Amino acid sequence: MVKIAVNGAAGRMGGRIITAIKESEGLELAGALEMAGHDMLGQDAGSIAGCGPLGVTITDSHEQALQNAEVLIDFTFPEVTLKNLEVCARLGKKMVIGSTGFTPEQRAAVEKFAEQIPVVLAPNMSVGVNACFKLLKETAKILGPEFDVEIVELHHNQKKDSPSGTAVRMGEIVADALGRDYQQSAVYHREGMCGARTKDEIGMQTVRGGDIVGEHTVYFIGMGERIEITHRAMSRDMFARGAVRAAGWIDAQQPGIYDMQDILGLK
Numbered sequence: 001m002v003k004i005a006v007n008g009a010a011g012r013m014g015g016r017i018i019t020a021i022k023e024s025e026g027l028e029l030a031g032a033l034e035m036a037g038h039d040m041l042g043q044d045a046g047s048i049a050g051c052g053p054l055g056v057t058i059t060d061s062h063e064q065a066l067q068n069a070e071v072l073i074d075f076t077f078p079e080v081t082l083k084n085l086e087v088c089a090r091l092g093k094k095m096v097i098g099s100t101g102f103t104p105e106q107r108a109a110v111e112k113f114a115e116q117i118p119v120v121l122a123p124n125m126s127v128g129v130n131a132c133f134k135l136l137k138e139t140a141k142i143l144g145p146e147f148d149v150e151i152v153e154l155h156h157n158q159k160k161d162s163p164s165g166t167a168v169r170m171g172e173i174v175a176d177a178l179g180r181d182y183q184q185s186a187v188y189h190r191e192g193m194c195g196a197r198t199k200d201e202i203g204m205q206t207v208r209g210g211d212i213v214g215e216h217t218v219y220f221i222g223m224g225e226r227i228e229i230t231h232r233a234m235s236r237d238m239f240a241r242g243a244v245r246a247a248g249w250i251d252a253q254q255p256g257i258y259d260m261q262d263i264l265g266l267k
């Protein structure tokens, strides 16, 4: 039985992850963590998630949440995740990270902690998006530099980071396949007389509104033809199932940094 603690237990993803743990054989919820002062502290994590009481109280104490857990699943924010990595590295717990919006410096800090403990870091844990990652690499290689690449992502009106972690990863994959540096190629803003599109740029556009779970389209636009690779998420459950699958998988791994491509055998 793999014992799992969930950080951000009362959040949109936290609730779906707790439900997915309950529905998974061989996995058990062992701790539930939330921020100090949260209204749900002291409540049963399963009741708050909507899957019935699980006998695990939501706490703001790392010691309490992690004492019986082997793996921490964290879908919160980069600053919070980095603090938890420090605690997990000290206590020898493994981590599955779904938080997005890491700066290159924060990502390097995650990699440093992963020298001490096994860490899965993936901006999108759905099987469909990870299949798209593979398709994007192949498509970019086949089409080459003659096709202009533009990425558009749509999410709900509460999302804090932009562009999404998934869109950034898609940009990185395409840039890598075309031999470009993503940081140099990404263009996030066009306004006024900004000039014609340069050949190597990768446009990144963001839409925010209502309750959109998450949509990503990568356009490969050539002269006289266009390919669009789109993924639409209809619920958060497949992100949660991916995270829980990653927690079961990482329990047997050595220190290092992994992603969903490792878990799904897509590398």
Ligand SMILES: NC(=O)c1ccc[n+]([C@@H]2O[C@H](COP(=O)([O-])OP(=O)(O)OC[C@H]3O[C@@H](n4cnc5c(N)ncnc54)[C@H](O)[C@@H]3O)[C@@H](O)[C@H]2O)c1
Pocket: 007, 008, 009, 010, 011, 012, 013, 014, 033, 034, 035, 036, 038, 075, 076, 077, 080, 097, 098, 099, 100, 101, 122, 123, 124, 125, 126, 161, 165, 239
């Ligand atoms: N990797 C994926 O597949 C995937 C899928 C969906 C969302 N995400 C990412 O997950 C993150 C969370 O998304 P969400 O929609 O669940 O957000 P949310 O705002 O609904 O949930 C975040 C939760 O974290 C809690 N929190 C904040 N500070 C905390 C602290 N110091 N300690 C403990 N808990 C704290 C909040 O109270 C909240 O309950 C975002 O970065 C999002 O982009 C990733």
Ligand SMILES: O=C(O)C1=N[C@H](C(=O)O)CCC1
Pocket: 100, 123, 124, 155, 159, 160, 163, 164, 165, 166, 167, 213, 214
């Ligand atoms: O709802 C969110 O926030 C999501 N974030 C991830 C991202 O930034 O790519 C994955 C999709 C949902």
